[in-house]
Structures are given as structure tokens and as C-alpha cells.
Amino acid sequence: MNCFCLLTRVDRTLHTFSSLTIRVASMGLLLLALPHGAKAAAADQKAAAAAPTCGFSDSDFDTATDVKALDEYREAMAQLLKQEKFEALDCLADAARAGKTRFSGGAWKLRNLYVGLDSPRPGHPTQEDWQQHMELVERWRQQYPRSITAPIAVAESLVRYAWDARGSGYSNSVSDSGWKLFGERLAKAKEILEQNSALASKCPDWYLAMELVAQAQNWHLDQATALLQRAAAFEPGYQYYYRVHVNHVLPQWGGDEGDAASFAEETANRVGGEAGDGLYFLIAQGILCACQQPEFPHFSWPRLQSGFAALEKKYGPSLFDVNSFALMAAKSSDWVAADEAFKRIGDSWSEDTWKTEAWFTQNKNTAAQLSPIQMRSRAGRKEAADNMKTPEGAAYKKDLEQKMVSMERACLEQAAGDMNPMDLLLQVGKNGTADLAETDKQPNRFTFCVEQALYVSFTNKQTPFTPPPHAGYWVVLQIDPRTVTASAK
Numbered sequence: 001m002n003c004f005c006l007l008t009r010v011d012r013t014l015h016t017f018s019s020l021t022i023r024v025a026s027m028g029l030l031l032l033a034l035p036h037g038a039k040a041a042a043a044d045q046k047a048a049a050a051a052p053t054c055g056f057s058d059s060d061f062d063t064a065t066d067v068k069a070l071d072e073y074r075e076a077m078a079q080l081l082k083q084e085k086f087e088a089l090d091c092l093a094d095a096a097r098a099g100k101t102r103f104s105g106g107a108w109k110l111r112n113l114y115v116g117l118d119s120p121r122p123g124h125p126t127q128e129d130w131q132q133h134m135e136l137v138e139r140w141r142q143q144y145p146r147s148i149t150a151p152i153a154v155a156e157s158l159v160r161y162a163w164d165a166r167g168s169g170y171s172n173s174v175s176d177s178g179w180k181l182f183g184e185r186l187a188k189a190k191e192i193l194e195q196n197s198a199l200a201s202k203c204p205d206w207y208l209a210m211e212l213v214a215q216a217q218n219w220h221l222d223q224a225t226a227l228l229q230r231a232a233a234f235e236p237g238y239q240y241y242y243r244v245h246v247n248h249v250l251p252q253w254g255g256d257e258g259d260a261a262s263f264a265e266e267t268a269n270r271v272g273g274e275a276g277d278g279l280y281f282l283i284a285q286g287i288l289c290a291c292q293q294p295e296f297p298h299f300s301w302p303r304l305q306s307g308f309a310a311l312e313k314k315y316g317p318s319l320f321d322v323n324s325f326a327l328m329a330a331k332s333s334d335w336v337a338a339d340e341a342f343k344r345i346g347d348s349w350s351e352d353t354w355k356t357e358a359w360f361t362q363n364k365n366t367a368a369q370l371s372p373i374q375m376r377s378r379a380g381r382k383e384a385a386d387n388m389k390t391p392e393g394a395a396y397k398k399d400l401e402q403k404m405v406s407m408e409r410a411c412l413e414q415a416a417g418d419m420n421p422m423d424l425l426l427q428v429g430k431n432g433t434a435d436l437a438e439t440d441k442q443p444n445r446f447t448f449c450v451e452q453a454l455y456v457s458f459t460n461k462q463t464p465f466t467p468p469p470h471a472g473y474w475v476v477l478q479i480d481p482r483t484v485t486a487s488a489k
Contacts, residue, residue: 054091077116105318158189207231243286261298274310281307323350339371411449421480430471432463
């Protein structure tokens, strides 16, 4: 593109936040030890060998190639329940539990089995659907009193049934009868879990079910943290514990802005290494949405990138995770990473992630348009940094700064009180032309005026600068209206 480009910077720095002394630092979470890739693969093979004995094979549910594979697996579990194949469900759950098996990408098969059993599927269930579903899971529990899975499935169904009674609106929109049913169903779920507390030493999802109760009943943070500690001690690799717990520190649940990212950082730091980075990504994924989520900007984009790569390295690719990564990249204005992810996604967009195809397509097109520009900007900044390492580069930058003074002074009236400094990435042509300029932030009135002046000089084929050491020379200048104001006095 041979025109002068006035661009806002598409890179941004995500600030890191200090540890919370009350909400997070005191949690004392136990270390999370995600299984090594080879061990995870061996566990999958063990479960695969056991799967045919259950009368069901999960080989058709490939999360690496099918973005809907997890949902299809959950639907299959729901169908087994509707067909009252309780023995098969117990068999599948026992195999997944014993083998700690995961789909490609790291999602636990056990957890997704429970998700398939926690509500009537698919679609939007009616009250009749709910009644039939609750009768099914209760029948399973009664007919198979030694089942590890059935009581937990009943409890998690009751939690979902409670939310159905409450609805998704604001609390002041909930009817008295809705609140009553909400409380009764949650109390029943808690009672069932407590009656089957021995399962806490047998199934990691017992703790997850209790966490869901704790969230709905709005337990005090100290109580919820104690539950998380017990859960992590039993099965440190069950990432869902942390994804549920993070809700306790979201602003809508009584936390402060930034608490969720601090919790993720504290937890991931205790784990350390690639496992910690992977957990950091998974916690962020749990609160990610195609909306103006105020918490996500507090997460570190570089660490999210590392976490995504670590999960793929350990467990293989997941199209659902690639969709999440693409949305994270778009929210972080890293259009290079986003464009690469969108190319991997192709047409396999996730409705859970993007909500609408229009929003997916809009972000995909934006990434395709801005990725080449961002790549050029990054290359320019790197070259500018390299140029400053040489004596001639430092001398040329000083010469440029002097020649920019008159242009900057002419723009002082445009500042209108906006005196924020800004970096200006400038490419100088072989004859001293201003070939390209872009700022690192949204331009204020002062810097926009400077950019316009450079643009006019380019279109008029003027040479406001001394010819550089070589053509296409990159320099980063610090544009500060306060300095110009002081020098003009």
C-alpha cells in the first residue's frame, strides 16, 4: 500500500495486577498437577479399551476436527439416560473416572458425561421435560443404590432445575414462588450430596456438584475456598473446580474488578510452568464471552497465549479452544494471532463462543484486514529498536526530533488541553519523505494534527527530513506536547 496510513495502534499492553491480600492471597490453594501428556494418552487408551464393554464407543467424538463434538457427546449421554441405560452410564462413568481420560484439548470425559445428564437435552426444556428428567435420574438412583454416578447426577440436575425456577433475570424480577423453588431444590441437592459424602473419596465431580450448590447459595468466600482446597487435594487436575470458584470473585457475585484475573494468576503461579499457564487459560476461558466482559482485560494476553500453546502441546488441538483463543486475541487486539486462529477455524465457528455467525464473521474479516498492517508495524518497531543501537541511528533520531519541532509547535493550538505523550512510529523514505506514520494509542487532537501534517507533506511530495542512512528507515519518536510547550516559551 503506497499511501500514508494514519492508524491507531492495534497492539495494547495488558497490565498485571498485584496479588489480593484478602480475597485471593489468603486462599492458600493447593498445587494443581495436570497429568503429563504421555500419561494422559495412556489413560485414554485404557478407557478406550474399556469403552466397548459398556456398549458405547466415544471414538466418533473428535474435538480436534469437530467443534460440536463435546455437545454431541453430551447429547449421546442424554439419550442413554432417556433410554434408561443406567448400567451403560455407570460403566462409562467408571471407565472415565478410573482412566482420568480426556478429549483432545484436555476436556475430561467424566465431566462432559455429567453435563449431558444435568438437564433435559436438547433445546429449551418445558416443565414437563424437567419433570420427566428428574424422574429418570431419581429412578436411576433408586434402582442402582451402589452407583457412584447417579446421586451426583441427581444433585447437579437439581441445581440446574433450581436455576430454571429462578430464571436468568435480575433478582428483583424473580417471583416469590421462583425464589421458593430455587431454595428448595438447592437444599435438596446439598442434602443428597451430604448423604452421599462417601463419594467425595471416589468421584472428583462430587466436589464440583457441591461447588455449584455453593455458588447458587452464595456461600461466603472462606467457605467456598475451603471447599476448593478439599477438591484440589482429591483431584488436582480437575480444572472445573477453578472455573466454578472464580465466579465467587466476579463483581456480580460480590468480588471487585480484577479479582478474577488475580485469582487466576495466584492459582497458576502456585502450579508453575506450562501446567500453570494452561490452567490460567482455562480459568479465563470460563468467564470469556462475546460481550463487554469487564474482567477479561485484566488477564495477561502473553500468558493466555502461553497457556493455549501448553494445552495443545499436552493434550492436542481442540476446535472449541481455538475458537476461544480467537476471541481472546480479538479482545486483546492481537490481530496477527487472531487471523492465524481464524484460518484454523475455517467455517467451524462455535456458537457457544461467538453467539452469532455475524459477530464471528465480523471479527474474522477484521483480523484478515488488520493482521498484515500489524505485522508491518511490529517489524517496523523492531527495526527502529535495532536502529537505535547504532551511533548513526541515535544521531539521526536526534536530527528528526529537531526537524519535527516546527510541525509540533504548529499543532499546539489543536491540543485543547489534551497533553498526553505518545509514541510515533515513522518510516522515512530515501529522500527524507514521511512515508508512513502511526501512533501507539488512539490519537489525541495534538498527535492527530501532527499526523495530518506528515500526511500532507507526503501527498505534496515534500521532503521535511534529512535523507536517512537507508531507504525505508524506521524510527520511533516520543511526541509530547508538554515538552513542545515548554520549549516554545
